[in-house]
Amino acid sequence: xxxxxxxxxxxxxxxxxxxxxxxxxxxxxxxxxxxxxxxxxxxxxxxxxxxxxxxxxxxxxxxxxxxxx
Amino acid sequence: xxxxxxxxxxxxxxxxxxxxxxxxxxxxxxxxxxxxxxxxxxxxxxxxxxxxxxxxxxxxxxxxxxxxx
Amino acid sequence: xxxxxxxxxxxxxxxxxxxxxxxxxxxxxxxxxxxxxxxxxxxxxxxxxxxxxxxxxxxxxxxxxxxxx
Amino acid sequence: xxxxxxxxxxxxxxxxxxxxxxxxxxxxxxxxxxxxxxxxxxxxxxxxxxxxxxxxxxxxxxxxxxxxx
Amino acid sequence: xxxxxxxxxxxxxxxxxxxxxxxxxxxxxxxxxxxxxxxxxxxxxxxxxxxxxxxxxxxxxxxxxxxxx
Amino acid sequence: xxxxxxxxxxxxxxxxxxxxxxxxxxxxxxxxxxxxxxxxxxxxxxxxxxxxxxxxxxxxxxxxxxxxx
Numbered sequence: 001x002x003x004x005x006x007x008x009x010x011x012x013x014x015x016x017x018x019x020x021x022x023x024x025x026x027x028x029x030x031x032x033x034x035x036x037x038x039x040x041x042x043x044x045x046x047x048x049x050x051x052x053x054x055x056x057x058x059x060x061x062x063x064x065x066x067x068x069x
Numbered sequence: 070x071x072x073x074x075x076x077x078x079x080x081x082x083x084x085x086x087x088x089x090x091x092x093x094x095x096x097x098x099x100x101x102x103x104x105x106x107x108x109x110x111x112x113x114x115x116x117x118x119x120x121x122x123x124x125x126x127x128x129x130x131x132x133x134x135x136x137x138x
Numbered sequence: 139x140x141x142x143x144x145x146x147x148x149x150x151x152x153x154x155x156x157x158x159x160x161x162x163x164x165x166x167x168x169x170x171x172x173x174x175x176x177x178x179x180x181x182x183x184x185x186x187x188x189x190x191x192x193x194x195x196x197x198x199x200x201x202x203x204x205x206x207x
Numbered sequence: 208x209x210x211x212x213x214x215x216x217x218x219x220x221x222x223x224x225x226x227x228x229x230x231x232x233x234x235x236x237x238x239x240x241x242x243x244x245x246x247x248x249x250x251x252x253x254x255x256x257x258x259x260x261x262x263x264x265x266x267x268x269x270x271x272x273x274x275x276x
Numbered sequence: 277x278x279x280x281x282x283x284x285x286x287x288x289x290x291x292x293x294x295x296x297x298x299x300x301x302x303x304x305x306x307x308x309x310x311x312x313x314x315x316x317x318x319x320x321x322x323x324x325x326x327x328x329x330x331x332x333x334x335x336x337x338x339x340x341x342x343x344x345x
Numbered sequence: 346x347x348x349x350x351x352x353x354x355x356x357x358x359x360x361x362x363x364x365x366x367x368x369x370x371x372x373x374x375x376x377x378x379x380x381x382x383x384x385x386x387x388x389x390x391x392x393x394x395x396x397x398x399x400x401x402x403x404x405x406x407x408x409x410x411x412x413x414x
Contacts, residue, residue: 001139003196004181004273006105008136019366021226021245024385025135031100036075037133038366038385040199040231040245043142047137056136058141061178062269062407063132064106066094066349067077067125068116070346072403073342073388088159090295090314093178107159107178109300109314109406112349127348130385131200131338135142144243146274157297162316163273169238174213175271176297176316185275194274200338201270202244204232204280205215205263206254208277210334211319211411228364228383247337247369247383250280265279268316269407282381284412301411307376312351313409323413332412339408340382342370343353343401344392 007059009035013049025049027057076128078104082118094118096126145197147173151187163187165195214266216242220256232256234264283335285311289325301325303333352404354380358394370394372402 011029023044025037035057049055080098092113094106104126118124149167161182163175173195187193218236230251232244242264256262287305299320301313311333325331356374368389370382380402394400 001141001194001274001276002185003136003139003141004175004177004185005134006178006181009102017366019226019364021224021229021231022366024130024366024387027135029100030102031098033078033099033102035128035133036130036385037135037142038131038200039133039135039142040144040243042231043135043144047135047140047142049135049137054138056139058134058136059104059128059132060270060272061093061105062107062176063128063405064104065074065127065405066096066106066108066112066116066118067072067127067346068118069123069346070343070345070348070401071392072346072348073382073384073392075385075388086159088157088295090293090298090300091159093159093180105178106349107407108349109312109351111300112351116347116349125346129339129341131383132198134198136139138139141274143272147240155297157295160297162268162297162318165273167238168240169236171216171237171240173266173271174268174316175273176269177271177273181273185273187273187275192276196272196274197242197266197270199231199243200245201266201336202242203212203265203336204234204244204246204250204254204256205210205265205277206256207261207277208279208332208412208414209323210277210279211313211315211323213316213319226364228362228367228369244280245338246280247282247381249369250282254278254280263277267408267410269314279412281410285378300406303411305376306378307374309354309375309378311404311409312406313411314407315409315411319411323411325411325413330414334410334412335380335404335408337369337381338383339404340380341350341403342372342382342384342388342392342394343348343403344394345399 213268282337351406
């Protein structure tokens with residue numbers, strides 16, 4: 001499947017922290033950058049997310065803000 | 070200001086495309102990765118976003134999805 | 139690609155309205171329900187969205203609210 | 208109240224899974240489609256969401272992505 | 277209709293700026309605070325949003341970030 | 346840091362409810378208005394959010410909906 005989301009960053013799962021309803025997933029992408037994602041626990045299980053697994057961090061452009069110093 | 074958003078990626082503005090209400094900003098972050106952001110045209114002007122400017126792409130963790138092959 | 143988003147609704151593009159930066163896409167899914175999506179014009183062009191094309195409307199669960207009468 | 212959100216889908220609560228802070232709500236809408244929503248536990252209680260209750264799944268158009276095969 | 281969104285702020289429309297696809301709405305709420313909203317132009321027309329009209333600014337709790345000095 | 350988000354509301358933390366992965370933060374802003382935010386528990390700890398602390402509630406304009414009576 002191709003997706004309209006403009007930001008699809010290839011990486012590897014570094015850590016999965018499950019909660020009751022949501023899980024926190026840390027993904028390491030290019031340049032050693034870490035991306036944190038909150039998805040439902042059910043999705044984390046369905047995608048079998050575990051440390052080392054190759055994944056994509058996907059972000060819709062309208063959800064990206066810009067900051068300046 | 071410090072912000073709760075877990076994802077704050079340092080980069081440089083690569084391109085600004087203004088519309089009537091929103092502008093599209095392309096930011097190049099570490100590892101040569103490009104991040105696309107849609108913000109209001111008014112914010113893009115207030116922050117004086119132009120190619121070459123040092124910025125941060127900021128993303129709340131709950132807005133990051135995970136994809137697998 | 140499999141995606142963590144819990145809501146992936148199969149449908150058909152009904153209408154595409156392009157703006158300067160964003161495009162509005164109307165998708166008809168099961169039960170004759172119409173789903174409206176705003177994505178970047180650039181994504182609408184990259185996915186070649188035109189009336190009749192088979193697509194999925196994809197929504198992260200944390201972006202769904204509940205209303206009651 | 209009328210709301211600007213373009214997507215207001217009539218349905219019935221199918222399942223409620225409460226967590227510590229958030230609850231997961233599954234709504235069955237037209238055509239047998241299931242929509243998953245994450246809202247605060249406090250909102251789920253305030254709206255008295257229980258299986259069988261008539262509700263609306265509400266989604267802002269800017270939170271709908273498009274996927275293609 | 278009652279809505280799960282935790283933040284429903286009563287106010288008055290101050291300004292409407294229409295674009296091709298989206299419109300920017302400025303709402304003045306309690307305490308003289310201005311809230312800026314981007315909705316589809318079509319929704320702004322359907323709700324007949326014009327300066328002076330009594331409205332609510334509605335925000336899902338998962339879309340609110342926290343900043344500190 | 347300056348941020349593109351159009352809505353930056355000054356206030357004070359009123360209550361923090363931690364869950365396993367997310368925490369709910371209630372902020373009192375001008376005019377006695379309460380804003381509810383869901384952020385990761387990890388961010389709430391990093392920003393040392395406790396009742397009485399001066400903070401900002403930050404909301405991207407594209408996440409604000411409009412309702413009418």
